[in-house]
Amino acid sequence: MLILTSFGCGLLFGAGLLISGMTQPDKVLGFLDLFGAWDATLAFVMAGAVAVTAAGFALARQRGGPMLAEKLQWPTRRDIDAPLVAGAILFGIGWGLIGLCPGPALVNLAGLSLPVIVFVIAMAAGMIGHDLWRTRRAPAPVQAPLRADG
Amino acid sequence: MHNLTPFSGLIGGALIGLATALLMLLTGRIAGISGIFGGLLTRTTGDAGWRIAFIAGLIAAPLLATLAGRPLPTPIMPASFIMIAIAGLLVGIGTRMGSGCTSGHGVCGIARLSTRSLTATAIFMITAIVTVAIVRHGLGG
Numbered sequence: 001m002l003i004l005t006s007f008g009c010g011l012l013f014g015a016g017l018l019i020s021g022m023t024q025p026d027k028v029l030g031f032l033d034l035f036g037a038w039d040a041t042l043a044f045v046m047a048g049a050v051a052v053t054a055a056g057f058a059l060a061r062q063r064g065g066p067m068l069a070e071k072l073q074w075p076t077r078r079d080i081d082a083p084l085v086a087g088a089i090l091f092g093i094g095w096g097l098i099g100l101c102p103g104p105a106l107v108n109l110a111g112l113s114l115p116v117i118v119f120v121i122a123m124a125a126g127m128i129g130h131d132l133w134r135t136r137r138a139p140a141p142v143q144a145p146l147r148a149d150g
Numbered sequence: 151m152h153n154l155t156p157f158s159g160l161i162g163g164a165l166i167g168l169a170t171a172l173l174m175l176l177t178g179r180i181a182g183i184s185g186i187f188g189g190l191l192t193r194t195t196g197d198a199g200w201r202i203a204f205i206a207g208l209i210a211a212p213l214l215a216t217l218a219g220r221p222l223p224t225p226i227m228p229a230s231f232i233m234i235a236i237a238g239l240l241v242g243i244g245t246r247m248g249s250g251c252t253s254g255h256g257v258c259g260i261a262r263l264s265t266r267s268l269t270a271t272a273i274f275m276i277t278a279i280v281t282v283a284i285v286r287h288g289l290g291g
Binding site for chain 1: 153154155156158159160161162163164165166167168169170171172173174175176177178179180181183184187188191192199200201203204205206207208209210211212213214215220222223224225226227228231233234235236237238239240241242243244245246247248249251252253255256257258259260261262264265266269270271273274275276277278279280281282283285286287
């Protein structure tokens with residue numbers, strides 16, 4: 001049931017990205033290009049997504065627990081540290097170069113176009129490479145579970 | 151502003167929000183795509199099943215849309231594979247180092263009013279805007 005639900009949520013998420021136009025890098029770059037023919041669509045997408053998410057999250061907190069699992073896994077970190085800042089800068093540069101972030105990149109895989117496949121492989125390599133580098137640099141005894149915010 | 155599509159933007163955004171809300175309400179998980187995908191690749195969590203299912207759902211969306219007569223997405227990408235690979239690497243490293251992307255920090259984090267996520271979102275938005283300004287208009291225009 002957990003698997004089916006996750007698939008359904010992924011499907012809905014992908015449909016949202018497609019309908020909103022955010023799977024098209026030129027729409028995203030149109031928003032990021034303040035000095036060109038500015039396209040504000042991404043702001044409407046964010047507004048719609050944040051509003052519905054906030055309502056859903058409020059409901060989840062009120063209920064106390066999820067329906068198909070043991071507990072609500074909220075991100076726990078609140079600190080603003082150097083990796084957060086450096087990571088956001090690197091992500092911002094990569095996002096600005098092409099106009100693809102992880103969600104739209106994965107949705108676009110369905111089209112099997114070579115540029116998208118290259119992007120996703122490079123993205124995967126970056127993720128694996130970063131985690132290898134981090135564990136080698138600091139063989140931490142505590143491998144914090146679900147450290148990621150998202 | 152001639153390219154603005156506010157209604158499909160709002161509706162699509164609301165669907166993204168609905169998927170994110172349902173994933174939390176039903177499974178207790180945060181719908182951060184880089185976290186879901188990265189956790190699968192780096193095997194730190196040992197819960198691959200739901201991650202694979204979510205990503206399969208993402209990829210199935212455009213395939214199912216073809217049944218409704220919509221063409222498969224053909225994103226406009228730069229010609230240079232080196233540029234594409236560099237961008238992909240930066241997105242991969244950056245989202246892992248910064249613990250999130252547009253969905254995890256941008257949508258989920260802002261909906262939770264997390265200062266950490268608001269900070270990350272502001273930084274990657276500004277950095278991306280500066281990057282586009284440099285790439286499209288050159289330094290100082």
